[in-house]
Amino acid sequence: MRVHVVGTGLIGTSLGLALTRHGDDVTLEDAVPTHAALARDLGAGRLPAAEESLEPDLVVVAAPPDVTAGCVVAALARWPHAAVTDVASVKGSVLAAVRSAGAPLARYCGSHPMAGRERAGAVSGRHDLFDGRAWVVTPTAETLPEVTALVTDVARAAGAAVRELPPEEHDRAVAAVSHVPQLAASLVAARLQDLDDGAVALAGQGLRDVTRIAASDPHLWTQILAGNAVAVRAVLRALVDDLSAVGEALESLEGGGDAPGARGTIARAIAAGNAGQARIPGKHGGASTAYATVRVLVPDEPGQLGRLFADIGAIGTNIEEFHLDHGLGQQFGLAEVDVSPAAVAGLAEALAERGWRLHG
Numbered sequence: 463m464r465v466h467v468v469g470t471g472l473i474g475t476s477l478g479l480a481l482t483r484h485g486d487d488v489t490l491e492d493a494v495p496t497h498a499a500l501a502r503d504l505g506a507g508r509l510p511a512a513e514e515s516l517e518p519d520l521v522v523v524a525a526p527p528d529v530t531a532g533c534v535v536a537a538l539a540r541w542p543h544a545a546v547t548d549v550a551s552v553k554g555s556v557l558a559a560v561r562s563a564g565a566p567l568a569r570y571c572g573s574h575p576m577a578g579r580e581r582a583g584a585v586s587g588r589h590d591l592f593d594g595r596a597w598v599v600t601p602t603a604e605t606l607p608e609v610t611a612l613v614t615d616v617a618r619a620a621g622a623a624v625r626e627l628p629p630e631e632h633d634r635a636v637a638a639v640s641h642v643p644q645l646a647a648s649l650v651a652a653r654l655q656d657l658d659d660g661a662v663a664l665a666g667q668g669l670r671d672v673t674r675i676a677a678s679d680p681h682l683w684t685q686i687l688a689g690n691a692v693a694v695r696a697v698l699r700a701l702v703d704d705l706s707a708v709g710e711a712l713e714s715l716e717g718g719g720d721a722p723g724a725r726g727t728i729a730r731a732i733a734a735g736n737a738g739q740a741r742i743p744g745k746h747g748g749a750s751t752a753y754a755t756v757r758v759l760v761p762d763e764p765g766q767l768g769r770l771f772a773d774i775g776a777i778g779t780n781i782e783e784f785h786l787d788h789g790l791g792q793q794f795g796l797a798e799v800d801v802s803p804a805a806v807a808g809l810a811e812a813l814a815e816r817g818w819r820l821h822g
Contacts, residue, residue, distance in 0.1 A: 463481075463486045463487070463519045463520065463612075463615070463616065463619075464486070464487045464489075464516075464517065464518045464519045464520075465477075465481055465486050465487070465488050465489075465518060465519065465520050465521075465522060465616060466488075466489045466490075466491065466510075466516060466518035466520070466521045466522070466541075466544075467488060467489070467490050467491065467506075467507065467522050467524055468491045468492070468521060468522065468523045468524060468525060468533055468537065469491075469492060469493075469523060469524035469525040469526075469533070470490050470491075470492040470497045470498050470500070470501035470506065470524070470584050471497070471524065471526075471582055471583055471584065472578065472579060472581070472582050472583060472584070472586050472587055472591075473524045473549050473575065473577075473578070473591075474490075474492075474501070474506075474522070474524030474549075474584075474587075475501040475504060475506045475583075475584040475586075475587030476506075476577075476587040476588050476589065476591035476592065477506075477522060477524065477549075477575075477592070477620055478490060478501060478506030478507040478587075479504070479505055479506045479587055479588065479589035480589045480590070480591070480592060480619070480620040480621060481507075481616065481619060481620060482505060482506060482507055482589075483589050484619045484620070486616075486619065487508075488506065488507030488508070489507055489508055489509070489510045489516060489518070490502055490506060490507045490508065490509055491510075493525075497583075497584060500584045500585070501584040501587070504584060504585070504587060506584070506587060516541070517541070517543070517544070518541060518544045519544065519545065519612065520544060520545045520546070520547065520612055520613065520616055521537040521541060521544050521545070521546045521547070522547055522548070522549065522616070523537060523546065523547070523548040523549070523550075524548070524549050525548075526682065526685060527550045527551070527552060527556075527682070527685040527686055527689050528685045528689075530548050530550040530556050531555075531556045531559035531560050531563070532559075533548070534546055534548050534556065534560050534565070534570060535559075535560055535563045535565045538560075538565045538566055538569060538570060539565070544569065545569050545570075545571065545608075545609040545612050545613065546569055546570050546571075547570070547571050547572060547573045547613045547616075548572055548573070549573060549574060549575055550572075550574065550689075551574055551636060551640065551641075551686050551689075551690075552633055552636075552686060552689035552690040553572045553574060553600045553629035553630075553632050553633055554629045554630050554632075554633045554690070555689045555690070556572060556689075557572060557600075557602065557629050567602055567604035567605065568604050568605065568606045568609070569605075569606065569609055570602075570605065570609070571599060571600070571601045571602075571605045571609050571610050571613045572599075572600040572601075572629060573597060573598060573599045573600060573613050573617065574597070574598045574600070574632065574636070575591075575592055575595060575596075575597045575598075575617070575620075575622060576595050576596040576597065576598065576636075576640070577591050577592050577595040577597075577622075578591075579591070582679055582682070590621065592617070592620040592621045592622040593621035593622075594621065594622075594623060595621075595622050595623065596622065596623055596624075596625055597617035597620070597622035597623065597624050597625070598624075598625050598626070598627050598632050599613055599614055599617065599624055599625070599626045599627075600626070600627055600628065600629040600632050601626065602629070610626075614626075633690050633692075633693045634693045634696075636690065636693075637690055637693035637694045637696070637697045638697050641686065641687060641690055641693075641694045641697075642694060642697045642698060642701065643675070644675055644678060644683055644687075645687070645694075645698070646672075646701075647672060647673050647674065647675045647676040648676045648678075648683075650669075650672055650673055650676070651673040651676035652676075654673075666787060667785060667787040670787075704731060707727055707731070708727060708728060708731050710727075711723075711724040711725070711727040711728050712724075712728070752803070753782045753783060753800035753801060753802065753803070754800070754801060754802070754803040754805075754806040755798050755799065755800050755801075755806075756798075756799045756801060756806055756809050756810050756813070756820065757796060757797065757798055757799075757820060757821040757822050758770060758796075758797045758799060758813060758818050758819070758820055758821065759794050759795075759796060759797075759818070759819040759820070759821055760786070760794060760795045760796070760797045761793065761794050762788070762793045762794055762795060767786070767795075767797070770797060770818070773812075773813065773816050773818070774799065774809065774813075777808070777809060777812045777813070779801055779805045779808070779809045780801065780802070780805075781799055781800070781801065782800045782801055782802065783798075783800035784797070784798070784799055784800065785797070785798040785800075786798070796821060
């Protein structure tokens with residue numbers, strides 16, 4: 463296919479890398495020419511020659527959210543025979559702007575790859591960024607079936623698993639599974655600003671897990687949240703209600719109080735979190751699976767983690783999940799190796815025989 467990518471940041475460059483490896487003819491464009499040139503040098507595609515008359519099958523707008531709609535309208539006018547999609551994380555506001563501009567919606571199909579990294583820019587692009595990730599396709603009633611099919615084919619060529627949703631349903635879904643988690647991570651991480659160094663030094667893997675995405679770009683996320691304000695606010699309102707209930711329960715327990723129902727409120731909040739967490743898709747997008755954990759002390763020395771992986775491979779156990787935490791002031795890490803429950807005893811015994819120290 464002939465795919466023209468407008469915008470060569472993380473998503474645009476990663477898509478170019480994936481489609482180029484797939485064998486497609488990818489051309490690149492960016493408002494900043496040096497950004498497009500860098501993406502080209504990284505292997506994401508080519509820059510069209512000045513005299514070249516581009517006739518893309520699909521134009522992918524991977525521009526910042528605040529200019530996405532304008533770029534879509536411009537692409538529909540510039541290439542009257544091409545299908546056009548965008549990869550913005552909010553679909554309703556983009557669609558409304560494109561529709562109000564009077565652009566031909568028959569050739570437009572919004573989409574959203576549910577993939578990203580904390581780092582932005584072409585240099586962070588990866589050809590495997592979309593492998594196994596959801597890519598939501600959001601056609602309208604006006605979208606031609608062949609346009610939806612083309613966008614779907616490109617997403618699958620990039621390695622993604624495609625789901626089709628109406629634009630408004632997409633926005634409600636990402637408010638809960640992406641946008642509010644970003645806000646929550648940022649707000650929790652913000653509590654660390656005023657802590658002294660000794661307190662922050664106590665941070666463990668739990669805090670790192672909760673705040674990992676708090677390192678995201680404030681400018682980009684301001685645009686995303688503003689574009690999906692209605693759906694995000696609805697989720698936040700429910701979250702605020704729950705936080706208020708827990709806060710009131712804790713207040714009633716201050717100073718050794720024993721207000722009836724307070725502990726139940728807290729327990730129900732934690733249990734509801736258990737139920738929600740259990741619904742998060744597991745490996746390969748399947749049902750969530752309960753794994754068992756083998757904890758191994760890994761010396762903080764070159765090659766030790768590689769040796770652990772090599773030993774587990776030689777034992778013949780498949781690693782389902784892996785986490786590494788570092789002990790406070792200790793020259794070792796605690797590796798948590800999640801495996802199927804049936805493999806725990808054999809793996810633990812075999813690792814001990816190879817000289818590894820197990821924990822717990």
